[in-house]
Amino acid sequence: MSKKNRKYREHWYSGITEAFQMFVPGNKLYRTIPAKRARTGFLFILPFIIGFIFFMLQPLYVSMQMSLSRYVINTGEMTWNNFYNYNYAFNTDPDYNRMLVDEISRMAINVIATLVMSFVIAVILNQKFKGRIICRIIFFLPVILSSGVLPGIETSSSSLNLINSMSQAMGDSSGVNISAALEDLLSVSGVASQVFDVIFQMIDAIYDIVMASGIQIIVFLSGLQSISPSLYEAADVEGCSAWESFWKITFPMVSPLLLVNCIYTIIDFFMKNNNQVMEHINNIYMNGVRMDLGIAAAESWIYFGVAIVFIGISAFIISRAVKSYE
Amino acid sequence: MSKDNTIFIGEHSSFRERNRRSGGYLMKRRIKEISVSVIRALLMFGLCFMIISPMISRISMSLMDEKDLYDTTIVLIPRNVTMDNFTAVARATSLPTSMINTLWISILSSILQIVSCTLVAYGFARYEFPLKKFWFACVIALIIIPPQTIQSALYRTFTRFDFLGLITLINGEPLNIRKSIWPYLLMCLTCMGLKDGLYIYMLRQYFKNVPESLEEAAYVDGCGTMHTFVKIMLPDAMPIIASCFLFSFVWQWTDLFYSRNFLSGYTLYAPQLSSMLDRIADELSRMAGTPVTPSPGRQLQLISVGVLFCCIPLIILYCFTQRTFVESLAMTGSKE
Numbered sequence: 001m002s003k004k005n006r007k008y009r010e011h012w013y014s015g016i017t018e019a020f021q022m023f024v025p026g027n028k029l030y031r032t033i034p035a036k037r038a039r040t041g042f043l044f045i046l047p048f049i050i051g052f053i054f055f056m057l058q059p060l061y062v063s064m065q066m067s068l069s070r071y072v073i074n075t076g077e078m079t080w081n082n083f084y085n086y087n088y089a090f091n092t093d094p095d096y097n098r099m100l101v102d103e104i105s106r107m108a109i110n111v112i113a114t115l116v117m118s119f120v121i122a123v124i125l126n127q128k129f130k131g132r133i134i135c136r137i138i139f140f141l142p143v144i145l146s147s148g149v150l151p152g153i154e155t156s157s158s159s160l161n162l163i164n165s166m167s168q169a170m171g172d173s174s175g176v177n178i179s180a181a182l183e184d185l186l187s188v189s190g191v192a193s194q195v196f197d198v199i200f201q202m203i204d205a206i207y208d209i210v211m212a213s214g215i216q217i218i219v220f221l222s223g224l225q226s227i228s229p230s231l232y233e234a235a236d237v238e239g240c241s242a243w244e245s246f247w248k249i250t251f252p253m254v255s256p257l258l259l260v261n262c263i264y265t266i267i268d269f270f271m272k273n274n275n276q277v278m279e280h281i282n283n284i285y286m287n288g289v290r291m292d293l294g295i296a297a298a299e300s301w302i303y304f305g306v307a308i309v310f311i312g313i314s315a316f317i318i319s320r321a322v323k324s325y326e
Numbered sequence: 327m328s329k330d331n332t333i334f335i336g337e338h339s340s341f342r343e344r345n346r347r348s349g350g351y352l353m354k355r356r357i358k359e360i361s362v363s364v365i366r367a368l369l370m371f372g373l374c375f376m377i378i379s380p381m382i383s384r385i386s387m388s389l390m391d392e393k394d395l396y397d398t399t400i401v402l403i404p405r406n407v408t409m410d411n412f413t414a415v416a417r418a419t420s421l422p423t424s425m426i427n428t429l430w431i432s433i434l435s436s437i438l439q440i441v442s443c444t445l446v447a448y449g450f451a452r453y454e455f456p457l458k459k460f461w462f463a464c465v466i467a468l469i470i471i472p473p474q475t476i477q478s479a480l481y482r483t484f485t486r487f488d489f490l491g492l493i494t495l496i497n498g499e500p501l502n503i504r505k506s507i508w509p510y511l512l513m514c515l516t517c518m519g520l521k522d523g524l525y526i527y528m529l530r531q532y533f534k535n536v537p538e539s540l541e542e543a544a545y546v547d548g549c550g551t552m553h554t555f556v557k558i559m560l561p562d563a564m565p566i567i568a569s570c571f572l573f574s575f576v577w578q579w580t581d582l583f584y585s586r587n588f589l590s591g592y593t594l595y596a597p598q599l600s601s602m603l604d605r606i607a608d609e610l611s612r613m614a615g616t617p618v619t620p621s622p623g624r625q626l627q628l629i630s631v632g633v634l635f636c637c638i639p640l641i642i643l644y645c646f647t648q649r650t651f652v653e654s655l656a657m658t659g660s661k662e
Binding site for chain 2: 016045048049056060061066121131136141144149206263267270271278281303304307
């Protein structure tokens with residue numbers, strides 16, 4: 001109802017002037033009903049605004065400042081040091097570049113695989129079959145089992161890494177490792193190895209992928225359930241096969257959710273605990289050998305920048321692709 | 327396929343007869359159905375097994391004696407059952423205290439988070455105010471910005487806490503409140519806790535889908551804003567609020583990041599678990615007089631026990647509330 005009363009906006013600052021007119025008593029807009037509702041709405045979101053300013057914007061500003069300066073921990077003094085921290089992160093830190101590239105390539109593969117996997121599982125779970133409820137319960141368990149400390153804990157100690165790789169090697173020699181055998185076969189027969197490397201990487205990471213796709217399955221499932229059955233009936237009457245109606249109905253109807261899921265997956269991946277880069281920053285610069293909050297801030301900013309670029313690119317691609325279906 | 331689709335050509339004739347009359351169509355469809363369901367069952371079973379099997383192997387490993395671990399004839403069922411690992415882990419993670427602390431801090435922070443997020447989400451869903459788009463973009467930013475980016479800055483803010491210079495004015499020097507729980511509670515209350523952007527987004531999505539006419543009717547009848555919100559909107563929104571609460575509880579329970587950075591004054595389970603092995607190694611070294619680490623097999627056992635301690639309460643909770651978890655999230659119909 002208040003939408004009708006809203007004026008046409010001409011300038012970028014008209015929102016601010018409107019706010020001024022609505023919130024300051026004595027203005028002509030102050031006593032109107034939209035202004036009253038606006039004030040109530042503003043009160044509702046006030047906690048968020050306060051929190052955002054004090055616990056997000058201000059720390060963001062400080063950490064930007066920190067990343068650009070030499071920070072002395074005891075006194076909290078900051079002096080400008082000419083991009084030394086960024087320079088250090090890229091050129092001096094022995095591991096950072098490698099870790100960053102590793103994480104990004106792992107993420108790109110994992111995001112695609114997670115989206116495909118969760119979509120397939122959601123489609124299956126949306127069908128009616130015996131034991132569906134139990135399957136659902138199990139598939140959402142990862143929401144619990146892969147949160148917080150739990151995913152990284154088993155690789156947290158170096159000797160544990162050793163034993164894991166040992167047991168893997170033993171598995172290779174004793175049992176039949178299908179993916180390794182297939183990989184050997186394909187590489188011998190001369191199929192382009194780069195492509196298959198990626199695919200086998202996905203197959204080997206399938207546990208991680210399933211564990212990371214709990215929420216995505218729920219989101220896709222909610223989308224699938226909102227498609228009205230009459231669409232399928234109509235398609236059936238017109239002689240559509242199940243395959244066709246999947247691509248002509250199911251996929252376009254659910255594809256807007258791809259974007260939400262893609263962004264969620266990227267963020268989830270970036271904030272995971274077993275993420276090398278974050279671990280590196282935490283262990284060395286925050287609580288470790290070389291305590292330097294400036295470098296920690298610089299490295300996290302670089303990482304964040306990469307994340308934003310990734311989200312931007314995928315949002316652009318997906319929104320383009322989805323538009324063409326509509 | 328369901329019964330009504332089958333072709334009835336003489337109800338009492340046999341399948342073979344009906345198949346013959348339909349020109350093989352019935353048989354073809356039957357084979358298709360069976361093969362689809364077999365493939366589906368295999369796929370589902372495999373994936374479910376993959377999710378559950380680490381849990382099963384953890385349970386069996388945690389009950390084993392260390393000897394059994396190296397015995398190749400033992401796969402899942404331990405020969406020498408021992409509770410040794412459990413007592414060791416319980417001691418190393420200072421168990422009763424850390425669990426109780428985790429429990430009350432998780433409940434408290436989740437309640438604060440959900441209360442504030444519900445209010446904010448309602449404001450976003452129902453009211454028009456200037457700069458609304460900007461503030462909603464801020465919510466999206468809150469989802470996207472990893473808290474790690476600001477962790478060093480928050481660390482600094484809370485070790486030298488100085489609200490607008492007031493504390494320096496009264497106390498003479500800034501306060502170090504990093505070890506107390508207040509900063510985190512304050513953050514929860516102002517929607518800056520763990521994944522709060524997501525809860526705001528979900529709840530807003532729900533509130534937007536509720537028809538506005540209900541509130542308008544209440545408003546016409548002279549119901550105030552707060553009254554309408556509490557009496558009309560909240561009761562219907564209870565399932566989705568409960569599901570957000572559960573998510574927040576579970577994620578807070580296992581959270582390492584906020585617990586390590588802002589709640590380090592309390593012994594919580596997740597940080598204890600992550601540093602458990604080092605602590606056990608330290609203790610062993612102190613007893614032996616030389617640096618000793620537990621053997622890799624033993625470490626694996628200890629980790630499994632630690633993970634079990636962390637997961638089992640959550641899994642029990644999940645089994646009782648899985649409807650709330652799953653179905654109400656589907657209700658938000660998060661299309662956008």
